[in-house]
Amino acid sequence: MPDAAEPETAELRENREQQVERLAHRFAFERRTFFRLLGNGVLVGLAAGGAPAQESGRRRFFERHPLPRAISAWLHIAPTGRVTVYTGKVEVGQNIRTSLAQQVAEELHVEMGSIRMIMGDTLLTPFDMGTFGSRTTPTMGPRLRRVAASARDILTGLAARRWKTPRAGLVAENGKIRNPRTGASLSYGELTEGRKIARTIEDDPALTPAAEWRIAGHAAPKVHGRRFVTGEHRYTPDLALPGMLTGKVVRPSAFHARLVECDASRAHAMPGVRVVRDGDFVGVAAPDMATAARAAAAVRARWQAPRQISSRELYAWLRRTARHEEGRFAHTSGTPPAADAPGLKRLQASYEIAYIAHAPLEPRAALAEWKGQRLTVWTGTQRPFGVQQELAAAFHLPLEHVHVIMPDTGGAYGGKHTGEAAVEAARLARAAGRPVKLIWTREEEFTWAYFRPAGVIDIAAAVDAQGHIAAWEYDNYNSGPAAIGSPYRSRYSRIEFHPCDPPLRQGSYRSLAACANHFARESHMHDLAVLAGQDPLEFRLKNIPDPRLRAALRRAAARFGWAARRRLPGRRGFGLAGGFEKGGYVATCAEVEISGRELRVTRVVEAFDCGAVVNPNGLRNQIEGAIVMGLGGALREDIEFDNGRILNPRFSQYKVPRFADLPEIEVALIDRKNERSFGAGETPIVGIAPAIANAICDATGRRLRSLPMLRLGRLPA
C-alpha cells in the first residue's frame, strides 16, 4: 500500500494557502442532480475567484445548463423555506458552523434556526482546500454573505414580478418579502413557487456593513449545542454500520522501519479475525475492540529500522543540516551598523523550541465502506478533499469514486490535515469485505501523527542610546517562516528562515511557527528594553509603527494594570508580549508567582483585534482556549524521542494543561466595525509563551530561552 502523503511542511502549506482562492475548483455536480437531491427551490452559487470580466455586471440565468464547475459556495432555499448552505469548510471546535450560519442569517434576513449547514462532504459541498490558516472567517464568511445577499435579491425580484410592482421599496425581513405599500407579504418558500431557479453570481452585491449587523456581530449560541451536552452528536468514532468490524494496525518498532518477517498465524486462527499484510502495512479486522487488540498483539512481526536522531542531538542536528535559501525566505533591508558604532548596546542569544504534539482529545479515526469500486469514508480531517485525493491515490481510484464525509470533530489544531486513519481503515475494509472502523489509540496519536516543528532561533540585535532598534539579525532553523517578519522598526534587518532535515515527521500546528517566532522575538525585545533602560511597554510603543498593534498593547496593559504593577522581587513577575499574524493583533500580559523552583502562572490578560467581530462569545472562547493551549507548549509539552521511537506517548508522560494549571484569564476584545473580519483560531496563542518568559525574567532576572520552560514540572535548577 502506498504511504499516506506526508503532511505539508509549514512553509509549503503557507505557500499553498495563498493559492486557495486561485485554484481550479472541481465540481462533479450537475444542476439536475442537485435539484433531485434537494428538491426544487432557489439555488444560488458563487463563482470561484469572482467575476469573469466579460460577464461582470450581468446576472445570468442558466436553467437549461449545468452549473459551472468553478463554484466556491452554494445556498439553496426550499419551497418550505428551509435554507441549506454548502461549504467545504469543516467544524473542529472553532465554531465556524455557528459563525458562518450567523453571517448567512444576517444577509438573508432569516432566523439562524432555519439554516442548515452542510460542511466538508466531498460529494455535496464545493471543493475546498481545507480548513486551516484562519482562512474561513476572512474568505468563506464574505463568500457566504455574498451568496445570501444575492439570494435575498433574487427573492425580492420574484416578489416584484409577482406583485407587478417596482422592487425598490420591498422589504426582506424574517424569511419574507413584504410590500409596505400594500401590506402583502410572501415567505421565501412561497416565492420559489416550487420552481427550479438556479443562478451563479459573479458581481458583488451590497453587503450589510458590520455596524448594522443584527445577528452577526452578536453572541450566538453554538449550533446543535444541545446535542453535545447529551452525548447525541456522533463523532467519527461513534459511527456504526451494519456488519462493521473493528480495525487495528500493527505498528512498526520505529519510524521508517521495514517489515522483515511476519507470522500472523495465531491471529488468523482467531474466530472472525482477518489479517492484512500489504508491503510494510500489517493490520487486523475483528468483530470487536478486545478481539482486535488481542489479534494485533498475537502478530509476530520483526522490523528493521535505520539508526535515527534522538532528542538530545536535536538542536545540533538542525543546525548541521540547515540550508540557506537565497531569496525565498531571506530578507534584508538597510545597512548593518559599524562594529564600533558608538552608543550601541548589543544582545545576541539563541532560542530553542521543542517538538510538540497536537493531541486532540478525539484521536484520528475513520469508518470505511466499499461498494464495489466505490469507497465512502467518514473521518475527522481538516482537509476532506485532500483525504479524498489520498484515498484515490492509495487505491488507484478515480476521484469521483471516493466520497469523504467529515462529521464535526473533536479537535484538530492544525494536526488533522492528513488521512492516515482513512487509508488504513479503507485498506482493512477492502480485505475484510465489510465496513471497518479504526480508532487510533492515544499512543498511536502521539507517535504516528505529525508534530509541530522543533526549531532553533538565533537573534543578534542592537539598540541605540535613544532606545531605537539599530540592528535585527534573525535566523530561524526549521521551525518555520510564519510571522518571521518583525513588526518593529529597525534601521538594519536581516531575517532568514533555514529549512533543515527534520528528524520527525512535522507539519502544521495552530499558528504554525508564529508561536516560536513570537517567543524568540518578544523575549529578545524585553531584554533589549531592559538594556536600553526602558519599560518594556514604552519600548514597544516607541518601536512599533502599526497603530493597531500599539492599541492592542495599550489595551492589554491598561486592563492588566501594567503601570501599577508592584515589584516583589523573587516572588512575583510581570511580562508582556505582542504581535501580529493572519489579520489578528494580539497583546498578552502575564503574572507569575515563583517559590523556589515552583512556578504558577496566576493571571493572564489578552487583548485581541481581528477586525469586525462576528461572534463575540465564540471569539472569547477561542482566545481563552488558545491561552490555555499555549500554556502547555510554553511550560511542559515536549516530545521526547530516541532512535525512531517516541518516549512519552501518553497523557501521563506528555503533560498537557489541566484545571490545576488554569490562571485567571481576562480577554479584551477590540471590535473594529470598519475593518475586515479575520479568523481567531490561531493568533491568540502566540503571546502567552513570551509573556510568561518575560514575567519569569522580571521576577528572577533569569532568561529562559528554551521551550518548554519547565523541567519535570519545575523551573530549571
Added chain:
Amino acid sequence: MRLLVNGKAHELEAAPDELLLWVLRDKIGLTGTKFGCGEGECGACTVLVNGRPVRSCQVPAAAAAGKPITTIEGLERNGRLHPVQAAFLRHEAFQCAYCASGMIMSAAGLLARNPKPSERQIRAAMNGNLCRCGTYSRILKAVRAAALASRKRA
C-alpha cells in the same frame, strides 16, 4: 452478564478483558461516553457506577455487572436536561465538545455527593478530566452555576 445502564437491564456476553467503555459503546450503542486515552488520564470515558465517577476505560465490564451505571445519555429526565448539562449549554463550556460528556459526568458525580463544593473541591474533582480546547474556565463557571441551580431546585 447483566449491566444496569440508565435504569435499563442489558443481558450480554463479554470476555473478561472487555472494558466497560467498549461494551457501553459497541454492544449497547451508547456512544456518548468517549474514548480519549485508554489509560485513565483524560476522563473522556467517565460514567457513574453506584453514583460515583469511574473511568470506564479502566474497568472491565464484568466488574460493573449488576451495579447501577449512569452514562451521559441517562442524565436527562423527561426531556429536561440535568442542571450540569443545562449549565454547560448556557455557559457554552466547550468548543469541540469531545470532552463534554466526561466533564459533565464528573461534575454530576461531584454534585451528587457534595452539593456545595468549594472552588478547591471543584478543581480537585475535575482535574482528571482534560479539555484540549482549553475551555476550563467556562467549565468551572458552569459547574458553579449548576451547583447553585441544583441547590435552588432541591
